[in-house]
Amino acid sequence: QVQLVESGGGLVQAGGSLRLSCAASGSGIRINNMGWYRQAPGKQRELVATITNADRTNYADSVKGRFTISKDNAKNTLYLQMNILRPEDTAVYYCNAVTITARTYWGQGTQVTVSS
Numbered sequence: 001q002v003q004l005v006e007s008g009g010g011l012v013q014a015g016g017s018l019r020l021s022c023a024a025s026g027s028g029i030r031i032n033n034m035g036w037y038r039q040a041p042g043k044q045r046e047l048v049a050t051i052t053n054a055d056r057t058n059y060a061d062s063v064k065g066r067f068t069i070s071k072d073n074a075k076n077t078l079y080l081q082m083n084i085l086r087p088e089d090t091a092v093y094y095c096n097a098v099t100i101t102a103r104t105y106w107g108q109g110t111q112v113t114v115s116s
Helices: none
Strands: 003-007 010-013 018-025 031-039 046-052 057-059 067-072 077-082 091-099 104-106 110-115
Touching: 003 091, 003 104, 018 031, 018 091, 018 110, 031 067, 031 077, 046 067, 046 077, 057 067
Parallel strands: 010 110
Antiparallel strands: 003 018, 018 077, 031 046, 031 091, 046 057, 067 077, 091 104, 091 110
16 A cells, blocks of 8 residues: 655645645555646546656646656655646645556645635
8 A cells, every 4th residue: 555645735826836745655565656636626637747766757738847746765755846826726736656566546635726
């Protein structure tokens, strides 16, 4: 089992910044890829950014140049630095991990609200 706990969400004005964190735990589990997804009210969950165990990153077009995904392997923590936030970035943000055996795990989500 992999446990993922997100933190760092909150209320911010448009143009502001937030940094999300996702702490991963679980013994004997090898994680292959990790990522951030988000779900706005009435919409489907969508990919925000992913990072592989080789540190290759991928971003949704809507966040390119504004968001940065990174991880600290020593701390088993995934980050999402979000800059120049827009009201349309308002959503619940979920951390995701995929193991080398292709099992997928999700965190409980953290709310990000961007006011105009």
